[in-house]
Amino acid sequence: MISAIVLKKINDLFEAEYKTNVNVDFLNVEDTLIEVEYSSLNYKDALAITAPNKIVKTFPFIPGIDLAGKVIESNNKNFSKGDRVVSTGYGLGEKYFGGFSSRAYVNSAYICKLPTNLSTKEAMSIGTAGLTALLCIQSLLKENIKPNDGPIAITGASGGVGSSSISILSNLGYDVVAITSRKEPNQNYLKQLGASKVYSLNEISNNQKPLNKQLWSAVIDCVGGEILSNLLTEIKYAGCAIICGLAQSYKLNTTVMPFILRGIKLIGIDSVYQNLQSKQNCWDNAKKLFKENYFQDNMKVIPLSEVLSYSEDLINKKVTGRLVISL
Ligand SMILES: NC(=O)c1ccc[n+]([C@@H]2O[C@H](COP(=O)([O-])OP(=O)(O)OC[C@H]3O[C@@H](n4cnc5c(N)ncnc54)[C@H](OP(=O)(O)O)[C@@H]3O)[C@@H](O)[C@H]2O)c1
CATH class of the missing domain: 3.40.50.720 (NAD(P)-binding Rossmann-like Domain)
Structure with missing residues (x-):
């Protein structure tokens, strides 16, 4: 069983629910399975939760446009079990199930490897x-x-x-x-x-x-x-x-x-469909570009169970800086 935020459409009403008992079979299979360690809450995610039909077209659905974690298995020989990876955009959390899920299948064409100097938590304090x-x-x-x-x-x-x-x-x-x-x-x-x-x-x-x-x-x-x-x-x-x-x-x-x-x-600027190599270059150079205090002072870590209420806060401009979600 995995934990996830699940968006549902019931008749013409939308519902977002935090669930701890989602069967892994619920996920749509792609070539790489990732154990998600951290995700982050962006403006688009908050919209997907508070007004799902503005972002998401098919239901039920798992939102989350960012994720970082470790590869569990991959059909792509460039990825091995345990590789620390990050994925953002390309329809993640909009067209395809996203990062608000303790496990996620992602197409390896949309995955970057994290450099050794950047943790999965720091990657999500950067995020989209x-x-x-x-x-x-x-x-x-x-x-x-x-x-x-x-x-x-x-x-x-x-x-x-x-x-x-x-x-x-x-x-x-x-x-x-x-x-x-x-x-x-x-x-x-x-x-x-x-x-x-x-x-x-x-x-x-x-x-x-x-x-x-x-x-x-x-x-x-x-x-x-x-x-x-x-x-x-x-x-x-x-x-x-x-x-x-x-x-x-x-x-x-x-x-x-x-x-x-x-x-x-x-x-x-569009970061969503930016080519993968350009995103990889950004991740490779990120740590040295941000001011040293950024990673301590600009991130608040929240559990997945609190994502629904923080989404309301973000839409109502009550959030400053980056919300990192711990899975
Ligand atoms: N092009 C892309 O690829 C791309 C990627 C990521 C995000 N975006 C877009 O970029 C924008 C910012 O994203 P974000 O992740 O930084 O969102 P965010 O964390 O929600 O920040 C948006 C900020 O905009 C200001 N704001 C909100 N409503 C406003 C209003 N009605 N009038 C004036 N200022 C307002 C607020 O800053 P203050 O409180 O300081 O005023 C708020 O903190 C969003 O529109 C998002 O969709 C685009």
Whole structure:
């Protein structure tokens, strides 16, 4: 028997349940069976639990877009029993049963090996959110944005992608400004992660002008909507906005002005279907890129039995940093 979070559809109602007596035959077989040690709770997972039909199409279903653990058996000769592995995205926890399960079958085409310097728990404190932050920062480095080009603004700063981005960028010597809807409770936390300044949303210009004073060498945006629209008007000449999220809105109201008069770029990041080698490179380099205190200060470990209530908290913006789930 395994433990899992199971989503069910009964008539037209959805139900999420923590179960400790799921038969292993319930799992859909793929070529590699993993003993899941840790998973993590992302925005998408919280949505899958609180509003399943927004993420999941077939029921019953096991959510969880991230997992890390040890290989039990694999038909792929590149994997041996005991290998420490991590899998994120590619439909895990959306199309295929995911990581909120003490055992999981995963297609080996979607599995990365963990480097020796990264534990399965640390991997899940990074998870999809940290991986996305790593990919955002890879793009920023490709754009040749340097620490002395000026501050970088990060929106959704207290969330998983935002907090990871602050940690990595400040570790690399950038001046990071955190933009948050929760300045009062989270100011100290965000500064501890590495932000030099913390602004609340209403401190960001909202004067509707197509161009404003040039403030940011780059923006990493997790929220979309009005905040991103405003920040685009403040990016310095030849800077960029790297966008990955829609926590505020999927809409973006902008003009061509910052693009044609300041030569700025808008760069989209997807970590879900990113190719496996690119993900493997991120895992291989992750430990040295995050600030040392990240792994102690930015993760809260919760048992699988508490995932349902934490999902509500995450949707209601009551969570800061990363929630790691112990299986
Ligand atoms: N493109 C990809 O591959 C990819 C991968 C991972 C995540 N994402 C997306 O990126 C976003 C962030 O993911 P995450 O894992 O960091 O989520 P998270 O941990 O839930 O953090 C989201 C943060 O956004 C801010 N926020 C939430 N609602 C808001 C609102 N209505 N207005 C303004 N700010 C709001 C909050 O930060 P403050 O409290 O600091 O304001 C919150 O902590 C999500 O939209 C997620 O779906 C995309």
